[in-house]
Amino acid sequence: MTFAPALTTLILFLAIGIWIAAILDAVFYRRISGQGGVSVLSPFYAAAAHLSRQRLTTEAPDRLNWYLAIAGYLAIATIGLAVVPFGPETAVIGIKTSVVLWGACESLVVVLVFLHGWSPNSPLALIGAYRYVAIGLPIMLLSMFVLIAAALPARSLDLRDIVASQEGLWNIIRQPLGLPLFLLLGLSLTLRGPFDYADSADLAGGTSVEDSGANRAGWQVARLAMLVGFSAIAASTFLGGYLGPILPGIVWLAIKTLILMAVVIGLSHLLARMPVARMLGLIWKFLLPIAFVDLLLAGLVALA
Amino acid sequence: MAKLASQAPVPVFVAQGDDAPAETARLCLNSTLTIVETPRAAAILLVAGTIPASLIPNLHRLHDQLPHPRATVFWQAEPTDLLSEAVTVRNDDNLVSVLTDTRSSLLSGSHGTEADLLPDAPPNEWRGVGSHGQGGKGMMGGTPYGRPMAMTAADFRDGLELDAYTADFGPFLPMFPPGLVLTLTLQGDVIQKVSVVHLPFAGEGNAGAALLRLLGLPALAKRLLRGPSDDADFKRLIRLSGVRAAIPPGLGCAPIGSDVRERFERLTTDPGNPSKVHVDGVGLGDLLIGLEWHEAMLVLNSFDDESLRAICANTSSPELEEKNGDSMDHEGHAGHMS
Numbered sequence: 001m002t003f004a005p006a007l008t009t010l011i012l013f014l015a016i017g018i019w020i021a022a023i024l025d026a027v028f029y030r031r032i033s034g035q036g037g038v039s040v041l042s043p044f045y046a047a048a049a050h051l052s053r054q055r056l057t058t059e060a061p062d063r064l065n066w067y068l069a070i071a072g073y074l075a076i077a078t079i080g081l082a083v084v085p086f087g088p089e090t091a092v093i094g095i096k097t098s099v100v101l102w103g104a105c106e107s108l109v110v111v112l113v114f115l116h117g118w119s120p121n122s123p124l125a126l127i128g129a130y131r132y133v134a135i136g137l138p139i140m141l142l143s144m145f146v147l148i149a150a151a152l153p154a155r156s157l158d159l160r161d162i163v164a165s166q167e168g169l170w171n172i173i174r175q176p177l178g179l180p181l182f183l184l185l186g187l188s189l190t191l192r193g194p195f196d197y198a199d200s201a202d203l204a205g206g207t208s209v210e211d212s213g214a215n216r217a218g219w220q221v222a223r224l225a226m227l228v229g230f231s232a233i234a235a236s237t238f239l240g241g242y243l244g245p246i247l248p249g250i251v252w253l254a255i256k257t258l259i260l261m262a263v264v265i266g267l268s269h270l271l272a273r274m275p276v277a278r279m280l281g282l283i284w285k286f287l288l289p290i291a292f293v294d295l296l297l298a299g300l301v302a303l304a
Numbered sequence: 305m306a307k308l309a310s311q312a313p314v315p316v317f318v319a320q321g322d323d324a325p326a327e328t329a330r331l332c333l334n335s336t337l338t339i340v341e342t343p344r345a346a347a348i349l350l351v352a353g354t355i356p357a358s359l360i361p362n363l364h365r366l367h368d369q370l371p372h373p374r375a376t377v378f379w380q381a382e383p384t385d386l387l388s389e390a391v392t393v394r395n396d397d398n399l400v401s402v403l404t405d406t407r408s409s410l411l412s413g414s415h416g417t418e419a420d421l422l423p424d425a426p427p428n429e430w431r432g433v434g435s436h437g438q439g440g441k442g443m444m445g446g447t448p449y450g451r452p453m454a455m456t457a458a459d460f461r462d463g464l465e466l467d468a469y470t471a472d473f474g475p476f477l478p479m480f481p482p483g484l485v486l487t488l489t490l491q492g493d494v495i496q497k498v499s500v501v502h503l504p505f506a507g508e509g510n511a512g513a514a515l516l517r518l519l520g521l522p523a524l525a526k527r528l529l530r531g532p533s534d535d536a537d538f539k540r541l542i543r544l545s546g547v548r549a550a551i552p553p554g555l556g557c558a559p560i561g562s563d564v565r566e567r568f569e570r571l572t573t574d575p576g577n578p579s580k581v582h583v584d585g586v587g588l589g590d591l592l593i594g595l596e597w598h599e600a601m602l603v604l605n606s607f608d609d610e611s612l613r614a615i616c617a618n619t620s621s622p623e624l625e626e627k628n629g630d631s632m633d634h635e636g637h638a639g640h641m642s
Contacts, residue, residue: 032541033526035335041311048308049315049347052411054371056344059426123471127493127597193520194550201517202479202601205342212344212371270541273520274550275598276493 006092009250014081017228018221019043021261025224028262028269047217055213058120066119070215072112073222076105080229084236085160087249099147099157102233106143109189109226110136113198116219117207128206131276132198136188138283139195143185145291146178149298150237159233163241172238174301177294179238181287186230186264190223193268197276231260306411313338314407317346317370319363320482322505324353325380329510330529334400341478343369347407349376351390359475359483359502360384364421366476373410373417377403386421459491461594466491475502479518479601481509481612486588493597498588500619507609512571514605515564518598519550528572542572556591556603567606581611587619 022043030038039045057063083098085091095101110133117129151157153174154165162171172179188195199206208219235241235256242249274282315338320328331350332339340346349370355363364386367376376383376390379399383390391406393399409415457468474485483505489497516525524545527538548565557563561582592600607615 029523032523034530035333035526039311045308045312048305049312052305052309053347053373056369056371123469123490127490130492194546196520200520200598201341201522202598204478205345209342210344216345269521269523270545271520272545272547272550273598275552275602276596277599278550278552 003092006086006090009086010078010081010092013086013232013250013254014078014225014228017231017257017261018224020258021224021227021265022046024262024265028265032269047221050217050220051214053213055215056210058122058210061121061210062115062119065115066215069112069116069119070218070222073109073116074218074225076108076112077222077225077229080105080226081232083159084229084232084253085163085241086253087242088164089160091160094158094160096156096158098159099151099162102159103140103144103147106140106185106189110140113191113207117198120210122210124203124205124209125207128198128200128203128209132191132207134276135195135197135279135283138280138288139185139188142181142283142288142291145288145295146181146185147237149175149295150178152298152302155302159236159241163236163243166240166243170238170240175238175294175298177290177297179234181291181294182234182238183260183264183267184287186227186234186260187268189230190227190264190268192227192264194271194273195279196268196273197279200273227261227264228257231257231264234260310408310411314348314403315340315346316348316350316403317343317366319349319351319355319366319476320505321351321353321355321359321381322483323380324482324505324507326508328352328379329508329513331399332526333529336400336404343367344371346370347374347410348403349374350379350403351376351381352379353505354381355384356502359485362475362485367418368420368422373413373415375406375410375415375418377406387418390418457491457496459494460496461494468496470497472501479514479605480504481514481604481609482507484604484612484616490597495592495595495597495600498592498619500588500616503613503616504609506613509609511605511608512568515568515571515602518601518605519545519547521545521547539573551602552599555595555599556606564602564606571606581607583611583614583618585618586615588615589619591615 023038023040026038026042030036079093080102082092083095083102085094091098093101113132113136114129117125117127117132119125150171151162153171154161156162156165184195187193191199197206199208203209205211208216211219232253235253239256239260240252241256242253244252273279313336316331317340318328318331331337343349343366347370349367351363363384367374367387376387377393377399378387378390379393380395381392383392391402393402406415410417455468456465458464459466468489468491470487470489472485472487474480475483480486481504483502485500485502487497487499487501488495510529513525513528516522516528524538524541527535527541547568551565551568553563553565555564556567567581591603595603604612
């Protein structure tokens with residue numbers, strides 16, 4: 001696949017993924033809360049409702065960084081999806097260090113979410129921003145351990161090689177601790193449920209408390225885009241990506257991405273969020289050692 | 305665009321007043337409405353119940369935070385002087401149809417958007433001595449526009465000098481019990497000082513649902529509002545959500561006699577019969593100082609209304625005594641989060 005078709009595929013994958021993620025989110029929410037069904041057009045209605053309202057600003061905001069945070073979050077999500085191979089040797093960004101690029105994207109999410117809370121010049125948004133940084137840093141460490149472990153069997157930091165290395169056995173079987181830990185990162189990157197310390201209800205929306213109109217729509221779309229990008233990365237790293245019988249590789253990737261999106265959304269609606277200090281204790285004292293064990297086991301297997 | 309937008313649920317921000325209708329908390333169960341957590345996301349400001357005179361400036365400030373096109377609906381309440389043209393809904397009217405009709409009229413342009421009630425200008429004079437309003441000590445301090453910039457102060461836990469931030473919070477914040485206004489001094493998100501400016505309104509309360517929302521479980525909060533305390537599925541979902549592990553043991557306990565965990569379990573299994581707490585001589589300072597924001601919100605929302613009002617009444621509130629119902633603009637505060 002040449003660059004232009006790959007780019008078209010990426011845009012379609014992202015757009016359809018955002019639409020389905022919004023519907024899945026509403027379906028889980030309404031199902032758990034005991035309400036009725038959801039219209040498949042509801043994401044478009046919600047977007048139109050946001051866009052029909054004025055984009056308000058605050059007193060002395062940092063406008064440039066406010067826009068940069070929203071646009072940057074969407075761009076980072078798109079870059080994440082761009083390193084995912086849609087087929088053998090096919091990725092929009094096909095570089096030998098694509099895992100490192102994704103790691104950089106993860107770190108930039110922390111910066112962009114912080115900017116989103118910093119820019120409105122509003123206390124609740126700022127508290128959300130600082131809290132997210134506190135949680136984001138150890139979660140990134142956890143992610144690095146898990147990703148390096150997944151790269152070891154392929155002996156490569158290229159996501160295309162990591163997918164190819166799962167031809168005989170998926171990483172979810174080879175490294176059973178990896179995917180559950182990586183899903184926690186997904187909850188954090190997409191500001192969801194138990195890891196939503198930036199936009200949570202105790203801060204009346206946190207970093208997005210001052211967003212209105214197009215800004216609010218943009219931030220919500222960026223969050224959903226990040227969910228699509230993350231899920232595609234996770235599907236490629238642990239579920240064999242495009243690998244599968246009979247159906248085209250892109251269909252297998254879409255199915256696996258959809259399953260992981262549903263899992264992340266389900267977890268976000270079903271798991272309680274704990275106060276920051278308690279979560280920090282859980283990450284540093286429990287999750288990070290488990291991630292290190294995951295890396296240690298992968299290293300021992302690679303040496304054997 | 306307007307046609308598509310009219311198909312979406314009506315985004316409503318609820319400003320709950322005294323004697324608000326009991327159905328206010330259950331409005332979120334109506335699928336044609338979305339009860340939003342910030343006025344920035346709302347098209348309609350719903351004022352439910354009577355807003356006391358001392359809180360009307362807060363209501364007007366809140367009103368101006370809604371994006372255009374916007375409208376205000378008073379439900380079982382008299383409009384304020386500045387909002388005399390707002391839609392009014394009496395007991396026997398159908399609130400939901402009024403809200404949907406008002407939003408449709410806003411989108412079509414047949415209902416004009418409401419103008420700002422307050423001047424778009426700083427609430428206080430520029431009082432800094434420096435060219436940019438600064439003028440305290442070195443690069444810090446000063447009171448530009450009457451709002452002091454954060455000055456360093458020792459954290460009471462370890463003496464570390466950080467920026468202390470003081471502001472009023474309430475009375476319409478969705479994570480606060482309705483009517484409650486607190487003056488909080490924060491170091492980061494840790495509460496250093498607390499005083500009460502306005503007591504929460506008396507009412508039935510929905511502390512169980514409020515706690516579930518704060519714990520990141522809004523769908524289960526809705527389910528609780530439907531009254532499923534004997535629903536086996538609900539109980540199983542609550543257990544699997546890890547709420548017990550999420551709420552720190554002993555949080556909000558001393559010297560009350562029960563902690564948030566215990567009160568949460570009672571609120572979600574038997575909402576009509578909340579845990580009895582010993583509130584004699586206990587103030588908010590005893591419960592909130594030293595807690596980070598999320599923990600403090602969990603504690604605030606874990607009491608029945610009667611107990612919380614008693615605790616607030618026990619809390620030192622020199623500002624309340626000084627003002628005695630006057631405007632709540634404070635020289636020593638950085639602002640308001642209504």
